[in-house]
Amino acid sequence: MTQIIELKVKPDFIGHYKNKFPLINKDAVVNNESLSLEGTLVHLVDDNGNFLGKGYYGNQNKGIGWVLSFNEGEKIDSVFFKNKILTAINKRQSYYKDENTTAFRLFNGEGDGIGGLTIDYFNGYYLISWYSQGIFSFKEKVISVLDELGDYKAIYEKKRFDTKGQYIDDDDFVKGERGEFPLLIKENGMNYAVYLNDGAMVGIFLDQREVRQALRDKYAKGKHVLNTFSYTGAFSVAAALGGATKTTSVDLAKRSKSKTIEQFSVNGIDFEQQDIKVMDVFDYFKYAKRKELKFDLVVLDPPSFARSKKHTFSTSKNYPGLIKDTLAILEKDGIIIASTNNASFGMKKFKGFIEKGFKDMSMKYKILEEFSLPADFQVDRNFNQGNYLKVVIVQKVN
Structure with missing residues (x-):
């Protein structure tokens, strides 16, 4: 027993x-x-x-x-896991059928009834993320459900835990036929290169799908776009495909340049016509101000907490300052896509950070659009922290 x-x-x-x-x-x-x-x-x-x-x-x-x-009579057994995962899959049938989008969140932790577990689908491959040794102990039950469903090329996993809370970097392959990477996936018709076998991150954050689509379809045309904390340049790709005159991608990580070049290339975009800078975003703000560079649209999607040799950034403390830095290099009627994945505060507080940044610069703005998690990132309505993504698109008003 x-x-x-x-x-x-x-x-x-x-x-x-x-x-x-x-x-x-x-x-x-x-x-x-x-x-x-x-x-x-x-x-x-x-x-x-x-x-x-x-x-x-x-x-x-x-x-x-x-x-x-919360049901005393319910058993936590193989049947429980099967029911939860099958229910989640049934809710996402429309994603499986969408030829323009071949990557999505299949199972979203507590939002689908099992906290600490996520499963993503990448064009025939499953990627399971385990957020504790505890949920990892149920691995066989989860894998058996995916096996029963069949029709996958391979299963990969990310063990996002150890005694120090760090990612455990070992062989991420679980079973099936090992993929050839990069694996190309589609998102609203855009191509992205992902790696399921190379560290904690795969190359794209699926929760920003609707924001990238909005950037491409509504805001990028004819704009010079600055993408800060750009990671692999996913927003830059969306902007370029949306008709941006130019994109500038800035990230401190050395590998961000080669990764961004790759993302442009798989979409047939000439990366040499784009700017890709490997440097501290805050240093870049100073550089842009000194060179009197101006941008029509700036994407702000910083990590919740980041530390470089010169700067420490915390969303909850420093976001108004980030807005101020942006306003100093933003064109008249310019647009900011302000984003955070910090779960420790809600949309109201986040909007307060944006408002403070504008107020400190004696500038006005209007909100054009707001986003939270897309539908495949199911949220438990009794757990506000689970609805972590907050995106506000604002325009400077002169």
Whole structure:
């Protein structure tokens, strides 16, 4: 019989779980010291032993585990995993049938009922991300569901955990036929090169799909576009395909240049007509200001936290400053695509950062459009943190 540990929930947190809050916080339980083996099934109970929820123990940056069911009679077994994954797949049938988009999020953690687990689909390949040793212990159950479905070329995995919370970089191949990389995927008709076997990141963030489409279809034509924190240049590709007169991509990572060249090339774009800079974004702002460079549209999609030799950036502290730096090099009527994936605050606070940046520069703006996660990134309505993506497209008003 599988061992089940009872975790006693503190009175202040009982309401959370009665309202179906899925994350097990360390601060929410009295006896977390009784936990030792990740993957152990746990029952949350109140002071009187009344059932509140059941889940598993697994340390990750968000908490110490996830509630999988609020139904005392439901078993956490192979049938449970199969039902959750098949339900998720059924919701995404339209994505499978879309010939213009061949990569999407198939299973989105707690949004689809199993926190700590995501599964992405890349043109015939599955990529599973495990966010704790705890969820990784259920690997056989997850793989068996994908095997039962069949019709895949291979399964790859990312183990996004270790004792220090770092990515475990070993062979990501699980089974099937090893892919030849880069693998080309389509997103709204655009091509992107991805690598499922090369470190924690694959080369594109699927959650920005709708924003890239909007950039291409509505905002890029005739514009000089600056793409900051550009990673592999996915926004730059969308801008170029949307008729931008020129794109400038800036990222501190040395490999960003070759990766961006590759993304332009798989779309038939002459990369030599584009600017690709390997440098600190904040140094680039100073350089652009000194050279009196101006841009019609600037993409701001920084990591939640970043540190270089000269600068430390935190979204929650420094985003208004980032807006100010941008406004100094933005053309009249210029547009900013302001984005963050920081889950620690909501859209209202994020809009406040944007407003402060404009106010400090004595400038006005209007909001053109807003985005959050696309439909394949299902969100648990009882867990606001899960709806992490916030994108606001604003235009400077003179």
